Amino acid sequence: MAEKFDAIVVGAGPSGNAAAYTLAKAGMKVLQLERGEYPGSKNVQGAILYADALEKIIPDFRDDAPLERHIIEQRMWVLDDESYIGTHYRSDDFNKPPYNRYTIIRAQFDKWFSEKVQEAGAMLICETTVSDLLMDGKRVIGVQTDRLGGEIYADIVILADGVNSLLATKAGFHPEIEPKNVALAVKEIHFMPQETVEARFNVQGDAGVVIEMAGKITQGMMGTGFLYTNKESLTIGVGCMLSDLKKQKISPYQLLEQMKAHPSIAPILEGGEMKEYTAHLIPEGGYKAIPQVFGDGWMIVGDAAMFVNAMHREGSNLAMTSGCFAAETVIELADKQKPFTAKNLARYREKLDASFVIKDLKKYKNMPDVFHANSQFFTTYPEMLNQAAHKMLTVDGVDKKTKEKQIMANFKHRRSLFGLMGDALKLWRAFE
Amino acid sequence: MHIVVCIKQVPDSAQIRVHPVTNTIMRQGVPAIVNPYDLFSLEEALRLKDKYGGHVTVISMGPPQAEGALKKCIAFGADAAILVTDRAFAGADTLATSFALASAIEQIEKDMKVDMVFAGKQTIDGDTAQVGPGIAKRLDMQLLTYVSKIDELDLAKGEIKVQRRAEGGVQVLQTRLPCLITMLEGTNEMRFATMENMFRAARYPVNFWNKDTAGIVDVSKIGLKGSPTLVSKVFAPKPNTKPAEIIDTEGHEPRDLALTLLSKLFTQHPKLRDSIVKQAA
Ligand SMILES: Cc1cc2nc3c(=O)[nH]c(=O)nc-3n(C[C@H](O)[C@H](O)[C@H](O)COP(=O)(O)OP(=O)(O)OC[C@H]3O[C@@H](n4cnc5c(N)ncnc54)[C@H](O)[C@@H]3O)c2cc1C
Numbered sequence: 001m002a003e004k005f006d007a008i009v010v011g012a013g014p015s016g017n018a019a020a021y022t023l024a025k026a027g028m029k030v031l032q033l034e035r036g037e038y039p040g041s042k043n044v045q046g047a048i049l050y051a052d053a054l055e056k057i058i059p060d061f062r063d064d065a066p067l068e069r070h071i072i073e074q075r076m077w078v079l080d081d082e083s084y085i086g087t088h089y090r091s092d093d094f095n096k097p098p099y100n101r102y103t104i105i106r107a108q109f110d111k112w113f114s115e116k117v118q119e120a121g122a123m124l125i126c127e128t129t130v131s132d133l134l135m136d137g138k139r140v141i142g143v144q145t146d147r148l149g150g151e152i153y154a155d156i157v158i159l160a161d162g163v164n165s166l167l168a169t170k171a172g173f174h175p176e177i178e179p180k181n182v183a184l185a186v187k188e189i190h191f192m193p194q195e196t197v198e199a200r201f202n203v204q205g206d207a208g209v210v211i212e213m214a215g216k217i218t219q220g221m222m223g224t225g226f227l228y229t230n231k232e233s234l235t236i237g238v239g240c241m242l243s244d245l246k247k248q249k250i251s252p253y254q255l256l257e258q259m260k261a262h263p264s265i266a267p268i269l270e271g272g273e274m275k276e277y278t279a280h281l282i283p284e285g286g287y288k289a290i291p292q293v294f295g296d297g298w299m300i301v302g303d304a305a306m307f308v309n310a311m312h313r314e315g316s317n318l319a320m321t322s323g324c325f326a327a328e329t330v331i332e333l334a335d336k337q338k339p340f341t342a343k344n345l346a347r348y349r350e351k352l353d354a355s356f357v358i359k360d361l362k363k364y365k366n367m368p369d370v371f372h373a374n375s376q377f378f379t380t381y382p383e384m385l386n387q388a389a390h391k392m393l394t395v396d397g398v399d400k401k402t403k404e405k406q407i408m409a410n411f412k413h414r415r416s417l418f419g420l421m422g423d424a425l426k427l428w429r430a431f432e
Numbered sequence: 433m434h435i436v437v438c439i440k441q442v443p444d445s446a447q448i449r450v451h452p453v454t455n456t457i458m459r460q461g462v463p464a465i466v467n468p469y470d471l472f473s474l475e476e477a478l479r480l481k482d483k484y485g486g487h488v489t490v491i492s493m494g495p496p497q498a499e500g501a502l503k504k505c506i507a508f509g510a511d512a513a514i515l516v517t518d519r520a521f522a523g524a525d526t527l528a529t530s531f532a533l534a535s536a537i538e539q540i541e542k543d544m545k546v547d548m549v550f551a552g553k554q555t556i557d558g559d560t561a562q563v564g565p566g567i568a569k570r571l572d573m574q575l576l577t578y579v580s581k582i583d584e585l586d587l588a589k590g591e592i593k594v595q596r597r598a599e600g601g602v603q604v605l606q607t608r609l610p611c612l613i614t615m616l617e618g619t620n621e622m623r624f625a626t627m628e629n630m631f632r633a634a635r636y637p638v639n640f641w642n643k644d645t646a647g648i649v650d651v652s653k654i655g656l657k658g659s660p661t662l663v664s665k666v667f668a669p670k671p672n673t674k675p676a677e678i679i680d681t682e683g684h685e686p687r688d689l690a691l692t693l694l695s696k697l698f699t700q701h702p703k704l705r706d707s708i709v710k711q712a713a
């Protein structure tokens with residue numbers, strides 16, 4: 001006889017775990033299916049964990065979650081080929097518990113989260129891929145897995161299967177993801193002694209530093225780079241829109257190699273031993289690319305629903321929050337003994353709209369278009385800024401007023417007055 | 433027919449890292465798997481069960497986490513799983529391990545007669561290939577190692593005929609049951625578990641046995657006390673940093689190049705020449 005559950009959650013990433021945990025805690029009979037060997041085996045993330053989203057689900061997560069370092073300093077670097085100009089913000093406030101952001105290693109974190117989910121009472125089955133949704137007309141009534149006798153039924157199916165949700169596409173809920181809406185990121189972990197990490201970043205104990213980077217490292221393509229401190233390793237990575245990579249015929253691996261050779265980055269990695277190389281897609285289409293996220297008997301959460309704020313490199317928190325909202329919606333309806341129809345599940349979207357998830361994505365809704373159409377933000381500007389800083393800081397007998405004039409002339413020469421004003425306007429509108 | 437399969441949970445060696453600073457093995461965060469060699473034995477046992485009917489019990493000695501490895505075997509189709517776990521077993525070498533497992537199998541036998549025991553050819557972490565033979569000796573069972581094929585099994589007569597890979601060829605061996613078999617790798621392919629068995633595994637309560645349940649009275653034979661093997665030192669070999677020499681081939685005859693290569697080889701390995709000459713003679 002085929003198995004039947006209250007809810008099936010597809011995927012054991014942050015969004016699926018948040019959903020399954022919340023549902024199981026409420027006493028529902030939950031099945032979670034994960035295609036990886038174990039939760040986290042296929043997942044890639046920088047990774048910064050934002051405490052707030054997790055705290056709302058597991059308030060005492062700090063007791064036993066595998067956390068690397070809490071972030072006390074954020075650096076933003078704009079790089080050209082030889083130099084960078086940037087800001088560093090370090091605050092002792094960030095060094096006082098409860099900490100707000102942590103670096104994590106996803107394989108370990110996902111495993112921990114999944115253990116919590118199973119303790120809460122959900123059943124997890126790994127190494128099992130959901131290949132199709134079982135439909136009764138327009139209503140989802142269960143899933144089909146890749147195993148013999150793989151039909152499993154449920155009142156509600158939550159798709160937490162990550163970026164490029166093939167299931168939703170196959171079921172016709174949304175079209176296939178477009179290359180202009182998805183970034184391809186690669187990252188490596190470099191091991192070195194804890195003391196070396198701490199000395200290079202001037203931190204002690206469990207404190208850590210984050211460097212976010214933009215500029216010529218992406219060779220004119222829309223994208224960013226990052227470098228994070230873990231306990232005894234550094235994570236470095238770079239990502240660009242798939243459409244750009246395709247057009248420029250550059251492999252992300254080449255980008256990362258060049259980035260690692262940058263004179264400001266190479267000394268930080270010096271002597272480390274590279275132990276892990278991974279690549280993953282990030283849905284960065286933003287607000288305009290969000291698909292329909294609910295229907296009769298189904299909801300989509302996390303990356304599968306495009307919930308990534310690329311401007312702030314937030315994803316896992318949107319994933320957990322949306323997973324939690326989806327579960328809460330199910331629990332509320334079950335309490336009132338209402339069916340999981342599209343009409344009733346619209347409550348999920350209302351919760352999202354009222355939260356930072358949709359509000360933030362809406363705020364930056366034009367960002368992807370602006371950056372797509374204006375590659376100067378990733379080439380000309382970083383160079384101009386770095387050259388300006390270089391000029392001002394070189395003491396060579398030229399007076400500062402003249403230097404300013406030279407800088408302005410260079411700006412106008414490179415980008416014209418109209419160009420400069422237009423770019424400022426575009427950015428201002430996009431950020432507004 | 434009742435088959436007992438011994439499995440060990442081992443760290444996935446493909447994902448093991450040597451700590452770049454301290455040179456020790458970093459087990460933390462390395463996923464644990466069923467020893468790959470054991471899967472060939474489990475699959476063979478399951479095939480016998482499919483063909484002749486019967487019951488497959490998997491058994492492992494190890495820490496409580498080894499429950500995961502046993503559940504995986506249930507998913508593949510084993511009927512029952514026993515984890516022999518006790519602090520008293522800590523520090524066991526192959527002598528103590530085979531003693532504990534043999535004792536546990538004797539306990540299993542009390543419930544249901546055991547016709548065959550399967551073990552892996554060896555493990556990927558200890559690599560001694562001693563535990564299987566150790567169990568066979570202790571249980572006074574016929575031992576068939578490196579088995580590549582089971583030709584015949586006659587349960588009525590209690591006889592088995594197998595092919596065994598030996599140096600220079602294949603031996604065909606026939607013996608009486610009960611026997612202990614270790615399968616050669618690559619002789620079969622583990623099946624893809626059905627959904628029904630995945631659910632069964634997810635719900636299956638593994639039997640936890642301690643030293644008493646495993647019928648062990650003499651504690652001087654288990655754990656560190658029962659282990660005469662001493663590991664005096666563990667180290668990672670130094671990586672070979674000598675760069676390869678590149679020989680320019682442009683404008684040289686193949687024959688000359690071969691001679692250059694040989695003379696370089698013989699200068700570096702003086703004994704090689706003599707040994708080749710001797711073998712040729
Ligand atoms: C390089 C990189 C850096 C990032 N850095 C950050 C960061 O610093 N901070 C941050 O908050 N976010 C970051 N993100 C984004 C973050 O990783 C994602 O937003 C987050 O993982 C989304 O969680 P999810 O559960 O929706 O999807 P995922 O984590 O992708 O999980 C989906 C799961 O579903 C499984 N699955 C898929 N299809 C099926 C199927 N058919 N059947 C069964 N299982 C299936 C997968 O195996 C996977 O385990 C980064 C992403 C990348 C790639």
Ligand SMILES: Cc1cc2nc3c(=O)[nH]c(=O)nc-3n(C[C@H](O)[C@H](O)[C@H](O)COP(=O)(O)OP(=O)(O)OC[C@H]3O[C@@H](n4cnc5c(N)ncnc54)[C@H](O)[C@@H]3O)c2cc1C
Binds near residue numbers: 491523564
């Ligand atoms: C150099 C060295 C140092 C070691 N140091 C320690 C130590 O300090 N502390 C410690 O606890 N251990 C230690 N061990 C591990 C321990 O001695 C062996 O792991 C154990 O006795 C099994 O030996 P093996 O892994 O070589 O198995 P093998 O003899 O190669 O295994 C053959 C087959 O026997 C079966 N089998 C083996 N072990 C088990 C088991 N536990 N349960 C069920 N079936 C099994 C499997 O079917 C396996 O395929 C060490 C091993 C070595 C080689």
